[in-house]
Amino acid sequence: xxxxxxxxxxxxxxxxxxxxxxxxxxxxxxxxxxxxxxxxxxxxxxxxxxxxxxxxxxxxxxxxxxxxxxxxxxxxxxxxxxxxxxxxxxxxxxxxxxxxxxxxxxxxxxxxxxxxxxxxxxxxxxxxxxxxxxxxxxxxxxxxxxxxxxxxxxxxxxxxxxxxxxxxxxxxxxxxxxxxxxxxxxxxxxxxxxxxxxxxxxxxxxxxxxxxxxxxxxxxxxxxxxxxxxxxxxxxxxxxxxxxxxxxxxxxxxxxxxxxxxxxxxxxxxxxxxxxxxxxxxx
Numbered sequence: 001x002x003x004x005x006x007x008x009x010x011x012x013x014x015x016x017x018x019x020x021x022x023x024x025x026x027x028x029x030x031x032x033x034x035x036x037x038x039x040x041x042x043x044x045x046x047x048x049x050x051x052x053x054x055x056x057x058x059x060x061x062x063x064x065x066x067x068x069x070x071x072x073x074x075x076x077x078x079x080x081x082x083x084x085x086x087x088x089x090x091x092x093x094x095x096x097x098x099x100x101x102x103x104x105x106x107x108x109x110x111x112x113x114x115x116x117x118x119x120x121x122x123x124x125x126x127x128x129x130x131x132x133x134x135x136x137x138x139x140x141x142x143x144x145x146x147x148x149x150x151x152x153x154x155x156x157x158x159x160x161x162x163x164x165x166x167x168x169x170x171x172x173x174x175x176x177x178x179x180x181x182x183x184x185x186x187x188x189x190x191x192x193x194x195x196x197x198x199x200x201x202x203x204x205x206x207x208x209x210x211x212x213x214x215x216x217x218x219x220x221x222x223x224x225x226x227x228x229x230x231x232x233x234x235x236x237x238x239x240x241x242x243x244x245x246x247x248x249x250x251x252x253x254x255x256x257x258x259x260x261x262x263x264x265x266x267x268x269x270x271x272x273x274x275x276x277x278x279x280x281x282x283x
Contacts, residue, residue, distance in 0.1 A: 012231050012233070014231075015225045015226070021035035026065070032054075045256075046131040064115035077096065083118045095117070130177055130181065160187045183247050210243035212239045214235060
């Protein structure tokens with residue numbers, strides 16, 4: 001007899017390249033690791049920057065980030081551990097604590113500070129910059145504090161998925177942006193597999209910050225893997241309690257003119273942002 005069952009061949013995303021971040025100092029002497037916006041990896045459209053900060057030495061973070069400007073994009077700060085205070089020129093004030101997220105749309109311009117509310121202990125987390133579409137770059141600034149208890153966590157075999165933005169199994173995260181985005185924090189024990197559907201054409205990366213995973217090839221701790229644009233994300237945890245962030249976004253495919261804290265579409269717009277800041281018109 002002939003078995004008429006059809007074997008479905010699943011389409012999984014494959015790794016294009018892996019990148020290890022570089023150690024830098026930013027703000028008022030905050031030591032961190034820059035993964036995107038480095039000499040090795042300029043950007044992954046629509047993502048402009050990814051920093052990881054993490055230390056239990058106060059000298060590495062106590063200086064914080066005094067007032068500084070932004071225009072033309074969104075900042076997403078995910079605090080794994082620690083306490084920071086946000087203040088801005090739009091009158092917003094926020095308090096970042098363990099597991100919480102700060103989602104700020106700079107739009108036409110804002111000046112803000114992010115300062116530690118602790119003098120000892122561990123501070124750890126990520127900051128991601130998400131580009132704004134051309135027609136949204138000059139919108140009014142928006143600030144949103146997302147407490148840890150407002151971010152859904154789904155239990156899966158061998159682990160959990162924390163949904164910061166996007167959706168999984170019908171559960172949506174609280175993060176809202178002006179372009180399509182998925183942002184998950186994932187825990188997975190050794191030997192367990194995970195598959196996550198991702199929109200066709202979206203740019204996707206994962207960053208492993210504890211342990212090691214296998215996605216056709218090994219992705220070690222402190223490494224980012226960039227994937228091709230078709231298929232689901234699929235991985236196998238290769239260590240106990242692996243942790244990584246999975247991020248995917250709909251590319252804008254627009255010109256990018258960036259300089260320091262400003263990201264626009266043309267050089268002229270970028271120069272105008274600097275002039276507006278110098279003349280006190282920004283924020």
